[in-house]
Amino acid sequence: MINENLPKMWYGGDYNPEQWDAETWTEDDRLFKLAGIDVATINVFSWALNQPNEETYDFAWLDETIERLYKNGVYVCLGTSTAAHPAWMARKYPDVLRVDYEGRKRKFGGRHNSCPNSPTYRKYAAVMAGKLAQRYKDHPAVLIWHVANEYGGYCYCDNCAAAFRVWLEQRYGTLDAVNKAWNTRFWGHTFYDWDDIVVPNTLSEEWGGNRTNFQGISLDYRRFQSDSLLDCYKLERDELRRITPDIPVTTNLMGFYPELDYFKWAKEMDVVSWDNYPSLDTPYSFTAMAHALMRGLKGGQPFMLMEQTPGVQNWQPYNSAKRPGVMRLWSYQAVAHGADTVMFFQLRRSIGACEKYHGAVIEHVGHEHTRVFRECAELGKELQLLGDRILDARSDAKVAIIYDWENRWALELSSGPSVALNYVNEVHKYYDALYQLNIQTDIISVEEDLSKYDVVIAPVMYMVKQGFAQRVEQFVSRGGTFVTTFFSGIVNENDLVTLGGYPGELRKVMGIWAEEIDALLPGQQNQIDMKEEWGALRESYPCGILCDVIHAETAEVLAEYGTDFYKGTPVLTKNAFGEGQAYYVASSPDSQFLQGFLANLCQEQGLKPLLDTPPGVEVVERVKDGSSYLFILNHNAEEMTFDAGSANSFDLLSSRQVAGHVTIPGRDVMILERSIAAHS
Ligand code: GLA
Numbered sequence: 001m002i003n004e005n006l007p008k009m010w011y012g013g014d015y016n017p018e019q020w021d022a023e024t025w026t027e028d029d030r031l032f033k034l035a036g037i038d039v040a041t042i043n044v045f046s047w048a049l050n051q052p053n054e055e056t057y058d059f060a061w062l063d064e065t066i067e068r069l070y071k072n073g074v075y076v077c078l079g080t081s082t083a084a085h086p087a088w089m090a091r092k093y094p095d096v097l098r099v100d101y102e103g104r105k106r107k108f109g110g111r112h113n114s115c116p117n118s119p120t121y122r123k124y125a126a127v128m129a130g131k132l133a134q135r136y137k138d139h140p141a142v143l144i145w146h147v148a149n150e151y152g153g154y155c156y157c158d159n160c161a162a163a164f165r166v167w168l169e170q171r172y173g174t175l176d177a178v179n180k181a182w183n184t185r186f187w188g189h190t191f192y193d194w195d196d197i198v199v200p201n202t203l204s205e206e207w208g209g210n211r212t213n214f215q216g217i218s219l220d221y222r223r224f225q226s227d228s229l230l231d232c233y234k235l236e237r238d239e240l241r242r243i244t245p246d247i248p249v250t251t252n253l254m255g256f257y258p259e260l261d262y263f264k265w266a267k268e269m270d271v272v273s274w275d276n277y278p279s280l281d282t283p284y285s286f287t288a289m290a291h292a293l294m295r296g297l298k299g300g301q302p303f304m305l306m307e308q309t310p311g312v313q314n315w316q317p318y319n320s321a322k323r324p325g326v327m328r329l330w331s332y333q334a335v336a337h338g339a340d341t342v343m344f345f346q347l348r349r350s351i352g353a354c355e356k357y358h359g360a361v362i363e364h365v366g367h368e369h370t371r372v373f374r375e376c377a378e379l380g381k382e383l384q385l386l387g388d389r390i391l392d393a394r395s396d397a398k399v400a401i402i403y404d405w406e407n408r409w410a411l412e413l414s415s416g417p418s419v420a421l422n423y424v425n426e427v428h429k430y431y432d433a434l435y436q437l438n439i440q441t442d443i444i445s446v447e448e449d450l451s452k453y454d455v456v457i458a459p460v461m462y463m464v465k466q467g468f469a470q471r472v473e474q475f476v477s478r479g480g481t482f483v484t485t486f487f488s489g490i491v492n493e494n495d496l497v498t499l500g501g502y503p504g505e506l507r508k509v510m511g512i513w514a515e516e517i518d519a520l521l522p523g524q525q526n527q528i529d530m531k532e533e534w535g536a537l538r539e540s541y542p543c544g545i546l547c548d549v550i551h552a553e554t555a556e557v558l559a560e561y562g563t564d565f566y567k568g569t570p571v572l573t574k575n576a577f578g579e580g581q582a583y584y585v586a587s588s589p590d591s592q593f594l595q596g597f598l599a600n601l602c603q604e605q606g607l608k609p610l611l612d613t614p615p616g617v618e619v620v621e622r623v624k625d626g627s628s629y630l631f632i633l634n635h636n637a638e639e640m641t642f643d644a645g646s647a648n649s650f651d652l653l654s655s656r657q658v659a660g661h662v663t664i665p666g667r668d669v670m671i672l673e674r675s676i677a678a679h680s
């Protein structure tokens with residue numbers, strides 16, 4: 001449990017009372033109660049208020065707020081206020097200001113704007129965390145620390161450059177080793193002195209955000225900036241832990257956010273929390289996958305849904321209103337995938353600046369008679385009734401997909417073979433196929449213990465880190481099923497190619513050699529022609545983006561390319577290896593192929609779908625104490641019917657027994673509780 005002082009699904013969100021007057025606070029108290037809100041995230045952007053100048057700290061407003069909320073039955077998720085530095089700091093200590101990708105020194109403005117290697121920022125952020133911890137260490141309202149906010153953005157200033165050189169020295173030891181790791185004899189880039197190394201941006205090696213002349217330095221700079229921001233988090237976290245060892249610490253993450261290696265971050269967090277902002281046309285399976293990733297960051301531990309909007313957003317080009325029922329549906333989708341909280345940005349809508357059109361529980365009209373408020377209040381009641389029933393319940397997936405940030409960076413920076421190759425999309429294709437099949441799937445790191453799973457899929461595993469290939473060999477030889485795809489096993493952790501034929505270190509377990517890599521033009525396709533019918537797979541399927549031209553060495557050929565000069569060569573292979581098997585998918589297939597392919601693999605492993613449901617009806621499972629909780633999420637606007645099986649289950653939300661053919665209204669949710677013995 002995240003904090004036993006509130007043993008239920010937390011309900012609430014970001015709250016900015018500092019933007020309002022006392023009369024409004026009284027109204028907030030009344031409305032929070034009406035909505036069943038029991039947690040408020042406060043003090044996220046209040047540094048300017050808490051420390052109006054270098055010498056003065058003033059927490060009177062915060063004392064008062066915490067007292068008022070707590071008296072009213074509302075706990076706090078306490079921000080450390082360091083997500084935007086105060087104006088006096090920027091004026092007095094310009095080292096807090098970042099230098100951007102174009103090499104321009106920023107001025108005061110925006111947020112999440114401090115240089116992570118600024119001595120001033122680091123010092124004062126840590127002091128702030130320490131002061132807050134001292135002040136509120138005994139206050140029963142404080143459930144959890146919320147450090148800064150949505151860390152992100154890179155800096156290219158001289159302090160960062162100097163820190164980068166130190167980071168490199170720690171990683172490589174000598175300049176010689178750096179020269180080797182980056183292959184600097186290419187284009188005569190040999191570094192003679194540490195100071196020759198400058199940050200990679202548009203003034204040096206990079207352009208366009210992820211185009212670079214030198215993958216080595218660009219890749220390391222991403223690692224370094226992720227580490228630098230993580231160091232800022234750790235400085236605050238250490239202060240908090242020292243003074244309040246029993247209060248958990250988190251910072252809010254952003255799903256597949258590209259810039260930070262969240263697997264590394266999660267190791268430093270007590271609980272993962274994240275902000276979920278899909279747009280109306282985001283595929284449901286993409287949101288599901290992001291939740292699964294957040295769950296996977298700490299090996300399956302429940303996470304916090306820290307933010308979502310109750311109604312609209314403001315920062316998308318078109319900010320559609322969440323349709324009736326959708327806020328509840330998406331809240332339960334988060335819970336289904338492992339969230340133990342449902343929280344919003346924001347509780348009351350601001351009147352000025354860029355978030356005044358961002359939805360809130362309390363809208364500008366100020367009262368409770370709005371659709372959004374009513375929906376929030378209904379959900380609040382429902383969560384109160386759920387109590388602690390599903391807190392801490394886990395996923396019991398037997399299928400996992402590997403996702404890795406460093407692999408993503410390396411791939412995106414790779415300069416060829418195709419700009420159409422998007423790592424997250426390829427991962428999503430596999431996740432989506434399993435999602436459509438109602439097969440519970442985890443998203444895991446390359447370091448995760450593979451032996452928990454029957455099937456492990458590593459789409460586009462371009463970078464093979466040290467020891468990974470051996471772990472895959474072990475997993476497969478003990479009976480596991482491993483899948484990887486085109487453009488895998490190409491480089492090591494420094495983005496240096498593994499010589500001796502692709503897929504490098506994975507060649508033995510895959511039993512193939514990829515001789516060439518062909519990029520297809522937009523609209524161009526090849527075909528996957530099945531050699532024989534295999535389950536639902538028969539005849540031919542389109543494929544594209546990249547086609548590896550491969551030779552089966554020890555692998556068996558299941559399908560061949562249908563056209564072009566490599567027509568008739570293998571595109572899908574299976575290699576028996578020890579007790580298990582490894583499949584190589586040499587191109588990027590369509591969803592029909594992937595669903596058939598993955599259904600076959602699951603069937604071979606005896607893995608059954610959680611239930612059979614019509615399209616748009618998602619099924620996810622959490623398990624706890626011998627009980628299974630099947631979440632049925634109807635994303636369709638219309639009612640749907642599905643077969644809930646013969647075993648009796650109890651729907652926690654409607655409090656009815658359910659069996660056989662069940663009708664679920666449009667955008668409705670069920671949580672079917674059944675004993676695991678009955679279910680299996
Ligand atoms: C992010 C931030 C919030 C707010 C919301 C608006 O998630 O953390 O402070 O800006 O976006 O959607």
Ligand code: ZN
Pocket residue numbers: 098099115116117118155156157158159160161
């Ligand atoms: Zn900097």
